[in-house]
Amino acid sequence: MIGLKEIAQIADVSISTVSNVLNGRKNVGQKTRERILKICEEHGYEINGAGKKSRADHNRTILFIFSDFDRDFYLKIIQGISDCLTENGFNLVVCTNKSSAEFMQGSFARGAICLDGSMSDEFLANVAASEMPLVLMDRVMEGVQGNAKSVIVDNYPVMCELVQALIDRGMKRFGYIGGLGYTLDNKERFAGFADTLSRNHLPFDQKYYYHGNYRENSGYQAAKLMLLSNDLPEVIVCANDNMALGAIKAFEEHRIRVPEDISVTGFDDSAIAAMAGLTTVAIPRYESGYLAAKKMLELIGGESRGQEPFKLGATVKWRSTVK
Known part of the structure; x- marks a missing residue:
């Protein structure tokens, strides 16, 4: 699946320049605009005549769902997810368990990355069965096939x-x-x-x-x-x-x-x-978020189905609270 990052590399411009062209902004020169649009056409990145993406916005929106504001590492995870999705032309919406169930059951988003222990296995299995790609963080569910992946700490x-x-x-x-x-x-x-x-x-x-x-x-x-x-x-x-x-x-x-x-x-x-x-x-919390987003994009592109959970390594940091 080609994204903004790959288009920008081929065109030798910044990701923001590609984004400006695809969103119909007029702050890009005509030759550069034409070159970017031609690359999109050659690589199957669908756009309409006005320079807007022809797919509905929700088709390029990914949810990140979490439930605990008391743990500061969430910011690192969100940054990793955001960087990966932005590089590939996707949007990120962050929500908590009180609102996420509604978003996951409709057509609001293309997929969901979930780090919320309060959501039941049954609900998440139903989400995956509904053809919404689902990446679970710090969680493995038995019996969920095809449309779900897990990224966990070893x-x-x-x-x-x-x-x-x-x-x-x-x-x-x-x-x-x-x-x-x-x-x-x-x-x-x-x-x-x-x-x-x-x-x-x-x-x-x-x-x-x-x-x-x-x-x-x-x-x-x-x-x-x-x-x-x-x-x-x-x-x-x-x-x-x-x-x-x-x-x-x-x-x-x-x-x-x-x-x-x-x-x-x-x-x-x-x-x-x-x-x-x-x-x-x-x-490596930033990396875990980035990898979760990468697995999501692979699911959307039809890759990585049926594989084992991706396990992240961790390291001991020795400091002054141990004698």
Whole structure:
């Protein structure tokens, strides 16, 4: 599928110049305009006589759906999606779960990229069955064929790497603050955590498992509960940065030093995590958004059907919250 980027490269002009021609603006010279229109015709990019795209606008509109404003990495994902779609002549509409169902069921958009755990598998399966291309982020659905793809973080191996390195540093008593239990991220991250302890013959006491919801306050409350028990582990592994930062805040309020008295790790590598010196796992969020948009364009073009989920690698970032 040829897009604005390819047309611009062939014509040796900027993407904005191609966009101006296709939208009928008069700020482009006649020779350049004719050259661009000829390239579009030769490569099957349909336009009408006025220089406008002949397809309806919604046919080049992609939705990005998310539900949690509390996690700052969404901005990186949106930027990646936007850059890829813009390069290929598509528009992006960002919406939340309260409005997205209506947009997905009509003819408003050509496809949807979904990062919303509150949407049921049944609803998303119906969307995919309706011939709307669907890319799921951080989620895999069984039994959805053809019109849906997944882009996920490869959580398990990098969590194993993190926990093994902590064990190699001599740590034996671990705590864990988990996210929402039904999410793929939390399941894979805890599996990597628990399996690594087991391989090293280190028992994990369930009293050190605290349930959170990925928000900072849930990490803060979990740490407060740990403090009440008066039996802290050596290290707290958290399923994301927000909860790790909340836990550190609670420890600091009670004059528990990090990392001298207890080590803390997160997962995501948000901007605030770097500022706080948090040891964490860095996920390429911009790249994940770009790749999700690329998979969407492949689905629209009839490519990449029936393949396995695309897995993104991640890396451990060692900072000052681990001794």
